[in-house]
Amino acid sequence: MALPSGAPVSAKPKRRFYLRWPFGLAVAAVIGYGVAVAMHWDDRGALWVQESFESTAEQSESVWLPAYQVDIDAKPLPGMDDDEASDIAFNPQTRTLFAVMGKNPFLVELSLDGNVLRQIPLHGWNNPEGVAVMEGGHLAIVDERLHDLTVVKVDAHTTALNHGDFPSYDLGKSVKSNKGFEAVAWDPLRQRLVIGEERPPKLYTWSTDGRSPLKGDKQPLPSDELDLRNLSALGVDPRTGHLLVLSADSNMLLELDEQGQQVSFMTLLGGFNGLEDTIPRAEGVAMDDKGNLYMVSEPALFYRFKKN
Known part of the structure; x- marks a missing residue:
């Protein structure tokens, strides 16, 4: 109607x-x-x-990451953009740094200012992701795709390294094959290697004096405090023995004490700790015997932090 x-x-x-x-x-x-x-x-x-x-005394007994400010910010490693910087380690004998490149395997020795001193090709490695400097010129290299840890010897005359010339140790299969064993650090205070699995983040140790062949097998280390999206690299403060855990996906560096408890953290976002821009993908961390902090990021960037 x-x-x-x-x-x-x-x-x-x-x-x-x-x-x-x-x-x-x-x-x-x-x-x-x-x-x-x-x-x-x-x-x-x-x-x-x-x-x-945290009291001033408690802060002084730790690394205390909030006190760090960048003083070398995103310095390019020349000619290495296609090589993917994967880790970095401090050598107290030579007071230099060793960085490992994962895509085109080689070691690069750097000054503490991030200047390239030499390159050492790694023949027979597939995807080296972690490096640690131990004792007497011995270095541990973790290869994510080979699922192994190789202990090599490097001196001033080393020009190349062949995987088959050195003892390798099977790390076993990881939960995710392409997110496997990613990190390694030398703990001189406890005479052990600390090994990290990327995702889900897990920690292991392998006892060694840093010179002799490894014995036994890796042992799990409590990892309950690793509330990170992934684990990219490990470092150890040689003064306190505290563990530094780097996560590229979380844009975070985390400090754990000797009991594995969280102590402090540092965000890797631009505007914090003096960083002009966010670290693109932080893949390596190391600390020297004076407490200076070093990082490398993909594709090939170098960072140094000093404590205020």
């Missing part, structure tokens, strides 16, 4: 903004919470609160 002329037409009521925004806010809150948990911002927030209660 037709409506009388002039009768008002009933229109579908429009949904008001004030009826929509609570739902949108709830969705945003759920998404934000999910991102915070995935990035472990909740844990970092708890650690940040914990840090604020």
